[in-house]
Amino acid sequence: MRGKNKLGNVYLFIVFLILYTPILYLMYYSFNSGGSMRNFEGFTLEWYTEVFQDTRLLIIALNTLIIALLSAAISTILGIIGALAIMYVKKLRTKNTLQTLNNVLIVSPDVIIGASFLIFFTIIGIKLGFTSVLLSHIAFSVPIVVIMVLPKLQEMSSSLIDAARDLGASNWDILSKVILPYITPGIFAGFFMALTYSLDDFAVTFFVTGNGFSTLSVEIYSRARQGISLEINALSTLIFLFTIALVIGYYFINQRNVKSAAAGVRKL
Template structure:
């Protein structure tokens, strides 16, 4: 990088020949997707539970517990998970990384969904009940559609958190499983090769593409009305 001589695509070629690195990239993406997916499901249920807690004290206690993972430093979370997994006899690798990512993504989802829930008028549920909706109907046809913007926001927040997490992942990777951030960090001793730059460029284009696709999907869906959908 010291002196710029011209343009080349060599580094892209080298990147695609490096199967190990490609596996790591795919690992990172899969972990992020699955962690976001599962933590969104758990997080939504958690937010509902907090929202429906009758006593004020229970609500506050649950919320504070939820915030523990957000306020505690990543390094502490990572080290604790390492100790937990090794004590429980869980082999470090894909599942240890996935479990820890799910764990630190859930509070984020909860925090994204809660405001939507408290914004929802309770009379909506009462009205649905009045018209004969069962518990499941209320959940799937009233609550979920209403809070869906919060769910999507939570999902994407969780996705990005998981995607770029370094500190926690660093502790719980092992046995041949690694993610991108950890791998790039361990290249630091010998200087980072330019094919990492090529990879970053591709990942950037990929995320841009996702954003564009997401934009068109949400634009197409708009006429369906806001709030209660089909």
């Protein structure tokens, strides 16, 4: 048994090494004064200074953050409604159909989704730019939130709702004081997943951005095509660290919710 555990740990170590080595390589050369990714000539923060002095890049970063926060917030609300709708559908066939339709958007290739949105926005006359990017990010984030919230709803015992009804709670009281507090970990998970997906998305965004509007992923791609610049390394490092901060923040929020729930059980 110990041998199997050691083998599993070695396997995980190799997997994480393969995943993180390119990122660490990129981060390492973001401090290179030589201006290339071949020879490390010395430590410098020049490329990070250039990032913060690039007004256009800062505006694009702000656009990306606004899109991510708005799409995550809206998709979280819609995802909660969608998960509740799926959970409380009475017909099993209808419930399975809704879950399948939700999962199809997750497994569909981003290129197909992006091209579909491009055709759709062109047909209905929506100008490519902020609105088209926001709508597309909401669309592909909602299924993610549903996937995060639905298991928490399925874990919740129906006796909690029955007890609330016996005590005279209205439907709104049940939703706001019983269901939503119980599924809070799933809501936070869905929000942060939607936020990171929006920040990182390239394929869909590439199709629906217009002239005068861009996001960081599209901008990095455009600059990389013009030639390797360590400013891209610095920018990518900052994005990676920001994503790590989001994950750590979610972890601590989740831990606090678990401790609060445990404290509530002990009081009972």
